[in-house]
Amino acid sequence: MTSLPASTRLGANPLEKRSFGERCEAFISRLSTRNWFWHKVCSMIWLPFAFRSGITMRRVGTNRFTAVLPFTRGNRNWYNAMAGAALLGNSEVAAGLFLFARVGSDYIVVCKRMEYKFLRPCVGPAVYDIVPTQDLDERIRTGGEFNIDLEMDIRQQMKDHGKSKRVGRCQITFHCTPKAMMKARAARKAAAAARVADETAESPTTGA
Numbered sequence: 001m002t003s004l005p006a007s008t009r010l011g012a013n014p015l016e017k018r019s020f021g022e023r024c025e026a027f028i029s030r031l032s033t034r035n036w037f038w039h040k041v042c043s044m045i046w047l048p049f050a051f052r053s054g055i056t057m058r059r060v061g062t063n064r065f066t067a068v069l070p071f072t073r074g075n076r077n078w079y080n081a082m083a084g085a086a087l088l089g090n091s092e093v094a095a096g097l098f099l100f101a102r103v104g105s106d107y108i109v110v111c112k113r114m115e116y117k118f119l120r121p122c123v124g125p126a127v128y129d130i131v132p133t134q135d136l137d138e139r140i141r142t143g144g145e146f147n148i149d150l151e152m153d154i155r156q157q158m159k160d161h162g163k164s165k166r167v168g169r170c171q172i173t174f175h176c177t178p179k180a181m182m183k184a185r186a187a188r189k190a191a192a193a194a195r196v197a198d199e200t201a202e203s204p205t206t207g208a
Helices: 020-034 036-046 048-053 084-106 136-142 179-202
Strands: 056-059 065-069 107-118 126-132 146-156 165-178
Touching (some): 048 084, 056 084, 065 084, 084 136, 084 165, 107 179, 126 165, 136 146
Antiparallel strands (some): 065 126, 107 165, 126 146, 146 165
């Protein structure tokens, strides 16, 4: 089955032109997922947490990514292990980057639920191995809003290519909404508000 643009799947007018701001947003979104230099630039502006942590992504397979969180001073705690807040916070960042790279710039991606289990201290770079537990491509082809569950194993990257140690496990759920759908909802709300305002203005006022 050929995947259609979100606007076509949702019944919107496929010939409707996007605004200049929407075209710029889509261009920057695509650029940030295809080029890691521009990804770092965009992170510095819109994702300062990810930029300061230094997390990077790399593709392992057609639908599998890993993210690497460096063992830097800013990510470590007072006893020289990876801080729990850094491991936890970057779980959402890693999964969000993976999902955004898959669904593209036509969707708004929001984290709904995350469960992180700490297994042992991490005293080196952390590697997030991200695997979708559901068919993401099928949900994109179907169109509309959807939830997607992701699982991650977080492992400590060992020196000299030794066997990595699993330091955590994370389960996370994202809600994905097509931007075309959100735009249509906003237009309907604006139209409804305008009708109410017109009806209020036209209704006769009752005297005291």
